[in-house]
Amino acid sequence: MLTEVQRQLDRLGLSADSPPSVEEWRAFLAALDTSSPPTETLASWHHQAVENSPGPLFVMNREGRVRGGNLAFLTLFGRGSPGRHYESLCPPAEAARLTELITRVFEGEVLEGISVEFHLPDGTPRFMLAHLYPSRGGDGRIDGCILACTDVTERHRKAEALEERYRSYETILNAVPAPLAVFDRQQRYLFCNPSAIANDEIRAWVIGRDDFEYCAHRGFSPTLAQKRREQFEAAVRQRGPIFWEEHFTLPDGSVRHMLRCLNPVFSAGGELDLAIGYGLDITDRKQALEELAGLNRELETVNRRLRHDALHDALTGLPNRTLLRDRLEQALTRVRETTGPSFAVLFLDTDRFKMINDSLGHPAGDALLVALAGRLQAELRPTDTVSRLGGDEFTLLLEPLEEASYAREVAERIGAALRQPFVVQGHELLVSASIGLVLGDPGYESATAVLRDADIAMYRAKARGGAGYQEFTPEMRERAVGRISLERDLRRAVRQRELRVLYQPIVALNSRRMVGFEALVRWQHPVQGLLPPSAFIELAEETGLILDLDRWVLREACAQMLAWRRPGEVPLGLCVNFSGRHFAAPDVYSSLAQVLDELGFEPRALKLELTEGVLLQHSQTIGETLARIRELGVGLSIDDFGTGYSSLGYLQSYPVDTLKIDRSFINRMLGSEESAELVRTIITMAKNLRLRVVAEGIEFPAQLERLRALGCDYVQGYLLSRPLSAADVPAYLNRERAARPGELLQPG
Ligand code: C2E
Numbered sequence: 001m002l003t004e005v006q007r008q009l010d011r012l013g014l015s016a017d018s019p020p021s022v023e024e025w026r027a028f029l030a031a032l033d034t035s036s037p038p039t040e041t042l043a044s045w046h047h048q049a050v051e052n053s054p055g056p057l058f059v060m061n062r063e064g065r066v067r068g069g070n071l072a073f074l075t076l077f078g079r080g081s082p083g084r085h086y087e088s089l090c091p092p093a094e095a096a097r098l099t100e101l102i103t104r105v106f107e108g109e110v111l112e113g114i115s116v117e118f119h120l121p122d123g124t125p126r127f128m129l130a131h132l133y134p135s136r137g138g139d140g141r142i143d144g145c146i147l148a149c150t151d152v153t154e155r156h157r158k159a160e161a162l163e164e165r166y167r168s169y170e171t172i173l174n175a176v177p178a179p180l181a182v183f184d185r186q187q188r189y190l191f192c193n194p195s196a197i198a199n200d201e202i203r204a205w206v207i208g209r210d211d212f213e214y215c216a217h218r219g220f221s222p223t224l225a226q227k228r229r230e231q232f233e234a235a236v237r238q239r240g241p242i243f244w245e246e247h248f249t250l251p252d253g254s255v256r257h258m259l260r261c262l263n264p265v266f267s268a269g270g271e272l273d274l275a276i277g278y279g280l281d282i283t284d285r286k287q288a289l290e291e292l293a294g295l296n297r298e299l300e301t302v303n304r305r306l307r308h309d310a311l312h313d314a315l316t317g318l319p320n321r322t323l324l325r326d327r328l329e330q331a332l333t334r335v336r337e338t339t340g341p342s343f344a345v346l347f348l349d350t351d352r353f354k355m356i357n358d359s360l361g362h363p364a365g366d367a368l369l370v371a372l373a374g375r376l377q378a379e380l381r382p383t384d385t386v387s388r389l390g391g392d393e394f395t396l397l398l399e400p401l402e403e404a405s406y407a408r409e410v411a412e413r414i415g416a417a418l419r420q421p422f423v424v425q426g427h428e429l430l431v432s433a434s435i436g437l438v439l440g441d442p443g444y445e446s447a448t449a450v451l452r453d454a455d456i457a458m459y460r461a462k463a464r465g466g467a468g469y470q471e472f473t474p475e476m477r478e479r480a481v482g483r484i485s486l487e488r489d490l491r492r493a494v495r496q497r498e499l500r501v502l503y504q505p506i507v508a509l510n511s512r513r514m515v516g517f518e519a520l521v522r523w524q525h526p527v528q529g530l531l532p533p534s535a536f537i538e539l540a541e542e543t544g545l546i547l548d549l550d551r552w553v554l555r556e557a558c559a560q561m562l563a564w565r566r567p568g569e570v571p572l573g574l575c576v577n578f579s580g581r582h583f584a585a586p587d588v589y590s591s592l593a594q595v596l597d598e599l600g601f602e603p604r605a606l607k608l609e610l611t612e613g614v615l616l617q618h619s620q621t622i623g624e625t626l627a628r629i630r631e632l633g634v635g636l637s638i639d640d641f642g643t644g645y646s647s648l649g650y651l652q653s654y655p656v657d658t659l660k661i662d663r664s665f666i667n668r669m670l671g672s673e674e675s676a677e678l679v680r681t682i683i684t685m686a687k688n689l690r691l692r693v694v695a696e697g698i699e700f701p702a703q704l705e706r707l708r709a710l711g712c713d714y715v716q717g718y719l720l721s722r723p724l725s726a727a728d729v730p731a732y733l734n735r736e737r738a739a740r741p742g743e744l745l746q747p748g
């Protein structure tokens, strides 16, 4: 029989471990063949099943006293327990709860799976899972409450231990100073530490909720929750940890940046169990990085500025020498490597820029340079480069260059553009420039070589009077090379007395009386011998050495003239050539006066010869300087008259007293009536202006006769005397004295 009960129990899946529910009992009973066995047998089966059930089972009456229990119950609670009140079987708090439950059972309720804590007679606690259901008497009325229990003490202990362990883990996780949260498979919060959510209330509230609810609660953007959901799904998909960065704004307005990691945890069966999320606050690092990026940007700007400044001219903003050199090198490389178009370089130097700077001041000079740069740029194509090399020098790189004629055209166009006056600080300024032109050639070894040749050509243009361009030829280079050593030598010559003065007599045409000398400089070069002015005057002009040279000639000649003079004799006249550059220098008057004063030379006996160019500058300062020199008593003579652009008219506005007709007219006057006519006109007009006229370069007696007929006052030339060395002058003077006794004593 017992085995039959056991078999039925097994068939219904009921184990002796868990107490059968009412329904299970019913099913159990129905399953038994109730028709055949007699009631007593059935009762006996009942009895045995209950008696042998391993779970304690007992029945209480309405008063709560134990009416009876099965073997398991009696074994646990003692044979004497029937008759005892159930309150004595459990702790007081549990008893109170049980009272309420038992009441409900007496009202007909069936309660399943209720946890109840009992204590055994010796006080040890026992945890039971109990089903409570009513027992009915023969009349069907409830006369008792059955408690069928399963002893789950062991399970309970395990759960408690587990909970304890969980709590200690929780304590640890709560102490972790990084945000940490555990999510279930629906991404709902299972756990979250205070670093993740500091507020205790919210931290408790969030458990069981997901991020959408949490973000809404905190006022964070739903996109943040959306992003986290996507990362969650991605982590699950890839079955491994996923990292991402996120940021959000806190209620106080501050922005937090987080590095997040979500690590899904899978069960042994491969199912997603939970996911652990943790984060790292990278706000400070992010800020530091941003600051660094800002600093980098600033550095980059400064670097760009520095790079720009290093390659551009501060005043005009044009590329500077370095950048030009670089572009020129590139152009050279292209020309060498391809047979394509070439390039050209124009080297431009403003004429008389120093004068503008000196007279109007540097700010005006600067403004002029800026305006000039603008005009140069306007004449070029976008591929060409204008650069400023410093001072008043500009270089134009024309590239590509299909035709050499384009470079010449540009040079001319610039000349024309500069002819329009510049208006600077209310002054109308006329500017011209000397331009050297070099055509690109694969033979050039470097940019330096190209610039050197352009510079040489520019100097040629300047030497030819400026205001124009000169194309470079190799012959110029040879000259220039010679020029450099000549310049060095000339500096030494002025210092080391290698200069000599020759004296060429000037004679009154009518009386044939010698009235004075023109001082003409020579250079006793240690290697090249005696050099005429044509070999070095131009160079002295360009380098400024002419100022020292002229002053030396003046002092030397004056001293000589005084040395040759005999007591009582009328002072002979002395003509000294003076470069136009003196008259731009502010101290010309005082240094002249000083020399005369020191030597005791009569200003009246001195005449300065200047060329027309000086007067052509139309400068007010030059006019004033000339007037002061004239007031001192020193005469002023216009040399080489007729070779410049001068008209006789403008001589009126300057305090000039003598005019020297250039040798070339005297030369031609015998052969050409036109030249003779010109000489006649010059003499007539000079007379009208009360100027004395000197004709130079007289070589033939016929010239002398012709000039006498035209009324010329004085003559000078090889016919009368070649320039004499200082050593030869005393003898010449003696001859003069002998030929015309007493005449030198007569005032002229
Ligand atoms: P210049 O002032 O017109 O001087 C006259 C030049 O004509 C001198 O040449 C002289 O030797 C030359 N000459 C005189 N009579 C005749 C002649 O009958 N036939 C020919 N063929 N030539 C004659 P030089 O001495 O070679 O001087 C050339 C120029 O150099 C001068 O022309 C003057 O402009 C300049 N120069 C000479 N000495 C000085 C100086 O100390 N300072 C400055 N700044 N220039 C000077």
Ligand code: MG
Pocket (backbone or CB within 6 Å): 518, 577, 609, 639
């Ligand atoms: Mg002269």
Ligand code: MG
Pocket (backbone or CB within 6 Å): 639, 640, 660, 662, 663, 696
């Ligand atoms: Mg002359």
